[in-house]
Amino acid sequence: MRRRIGRSYHPQAAPPVGIAAWLTIIALLAASHSSGAQGGWIDAYRDTASRLISESTGSRFAWERLALLSDTYGPRLSGSQNLADAIEWAVAEMRNDGLEHVRKEPVKVPHWVRGRESAEIVSPRPHAMVMLGLGNSVGTPPEGVEAEVLVVRSFEELDAASARARGRIVVFNAPFTQYGQTVQYRSAGPSRAAALGAVAVLVRSIGPPGLRTPHTGALRYTADQPRIPAAAITVEDAERLQRMQDRGTTVRVRLRMEAKFLPDADSYNVIGEIRGRERPDEVVVVGGHFDSWDVGTGATDDGGGCIVTWEALRLMRKLNLRPRRTVRVVLWTNEENGLRGGLAYRDRHRSQLANHLLMLESDSGVFRPTGFGFSGTDTARATITQIASLLQSLGVDRIGPNGGGADIGPSVEAGSIPAMSLEVDGDYFLIHHTPADTVDKIDPADMARASAAIAVIGYVVADMPERLR
Numbered sequence: 001m002r003r004r005i006g007r008s009y010h011p012q013a014a015p016p017v018g019i020a021a022w023l024t025i026i027a028l029l030a031a032s033h034s035s036g037a038q039g040g041w042i043d044a045y046r047d048t049a050s051r052l053i054s055e056s057t058g059s060r061f062a063w064e065r066l067a068l069l070s071d072t073y074g075p076r077l078s079g080s081q082n083l084a085d086a087i088e089w090a091v092a093e094m095r096n097d098g099l100e101h102v103r104k105e106p107v108k109v110p111h112w113v114r115g116r117e118s119a120e121i122v123s124p125r126p127h128a129m130v131m132l133g134l135g136n137s138v139g140t141p142p143e144g145v146e147a148e149v150l151v152v153r154s155f156e157e158l159d160a161a162s163a164r165a166r167g168r169i170v171v172f173n174a175p176f177t178q179y180g181q182t183v184q185y186r187s188a189g190p191s192r193a194a195a196l197g198a199v200a201v202l203v204r205s206i207g208p209p210g211l212r213t214p215h216t217g218a219l220r221y222t223a224d225q226p227r228i229p230a231a232a233i234t235v236e237d238a239e240r241l242q243r244m245q246d247r248g249t250t251v252r253v254r255l256r257m258e259a260k261f262l263p264d265a266d267s268y269n270v271i272g273e274i275r276g277r278e279r280p281d282e283v284v285v286v287g288g289h290f291d292s293w294d295v296g297t298g299a300t301d302d303g304g305g306c307i308v309t310w311e312a313l314r315l316m317r318k319l320n321l322r323p324r325r326t327v328r329v330v331l332w333t334n335e336e337n338g339l340r341g342g343l344a345y346r347d348r349h350r351s352q353l354a355n356h357l358l359m360l361e362s363d364s365g366v367f368r369p370t371g372f373g374f375s376g377t378d379t380a381r382a383t384i385t386q387i388a389s390l391l392q393s394l395g396v397d398r399i400g401p402n403g404g405g406a407d408i409g410p411s412v413e414a415g416s417i418p419a420m421s422l423e424v425d426g427d428y429f430l431i432h433h434t435p436a437d438t439v440d441k442i443d444p445a446d447m448a449r450a451s452a453a454i455a456v457i458g459y460v461v462a463d464m465p466e467r468l469r
């Protein structure tokens with residue numbers, strides 16, 4: 001509003017006019033004030049938003065920081081030295097950035113290690129397959145598990161073939177549709193097959209066809225079934241096994257895995273803040289998960305999400321912005337194979353959740369950002385939609401349904417907190433949980449746009465006169 005008056009109606013800028021014209025100007029000013037009841041407050045943030053946007057889009061800082069993180073520490077599985085060292089680095093870097101109240105909150109995390117592993121067709125002729133053991137899987141005996149395979153495309157096919165599953169290695173060759181739908185073969189497949197007497201499971205990688213790239217990820221054993229070893233194979237190898245079975249060939253496979261759990265390890269959620277100038281106990285939280293799978297470098301899942309949310313605070317600090325309320329970045333630990341970081345945050349901050357105004361997670365990769373998912377009241381959605389109008393120049397102004405994230409989920413649910421997630425257009429499921437999850441797939445300009453958008457949302461929600469409800 002200030003800018004519009006300055007450009008069009010400021011008396012000093014106006015040409016000499018008569019009384020009738022002045023009356024018109026006064027009427028226009030009155031109209032613009034009364035419309036301020038709905039939209040005027042947001043205009044006060046236009047200038048700050050464009051400063052945040054130009055600071056971010058004018059640099060490659062976020063991408064360079066992600067490249068440094070992923071090149072230096074690589075993959076960051078819970079319990080690994082890589083994760084422990086990366087956490088110390090993040091704490092030191094947040095302090096260098098001038099963030100406040102930087103700290104580590106302790107979390108005990110599961111410590112699963114992959115060890116050596118292999119899968120090969122042993123007959124009719126020997127062929128090595130490309131594989132990755134599924135996270136949290138048990139290992140095999142040292143000599144491996146060798147058995148005839150039973151290939152199925154779905155749980156229905158497995159049930160129809162249930163009499164033939166005993167003693168077999170069941171191969172789930174389910175084509176990828178949507179992640180939430182197809183991932184059940186990875187998470188629930190091993191126990192479903194074990195219930196029918198299978199000795200091991202191979203899962204076609206959960207992702208669109210790639211270049212013979214296996215995808216790891218967590219399985220979930222049910223308590224009432226034997227725990228059998230399970231691994232992901234590539235789309236190519238799953239289709240090969242399917243074709244051989246369809247031709248009536250008897251195929252035997254040997255799976256070897258050293259996978260095992262070590263005792264729970266010490267880890268931490270990393271937290272940094274810009275303390276609010278008026279109501280520091282009211283908090284806007286942004287963040288991602290700092291742990292990753294043990295292959296690739298966890299650049300997309302979820303190093304990028306960590307860096308762009310952290311970057312939102314660095315940008316505010318750089319521009320000396322101190323909102324009314326606190327903005328907090330949280331780098332959660334152990335999302336991938338336990339979610340212990342998200343659960344620990346909820347438990348430790350339970351008494352403060354009522355003062356969490358908004359939680360925003362970025363964990364869908366940082367490709368071309370298009371907007372945010374939002375879950376919350378209609379009033380809060382209307383406010384967030386207004387704030388997002390400040391992001392039109394970035395093309396990140398779409399506010400869709402279903403905001404949230406794995407790490408913020410426990411707190412959001414316990415505290416009925418409005419939740420947001422960064423939405424992007426990109427090949428997330430092509431590379432996540434694979435050796436190909438590396439920083440070269442990520443565009444510095446996309447990271448800059450995402451950082452700016454999160455900074456604007458975080459800053460305005462933390463600073464606006466009315467609390468988000």
Ligand SMILES: [Zn+2]
Pocket residue numbers: 289301302335363
């Ligand atoms: Zn993730």
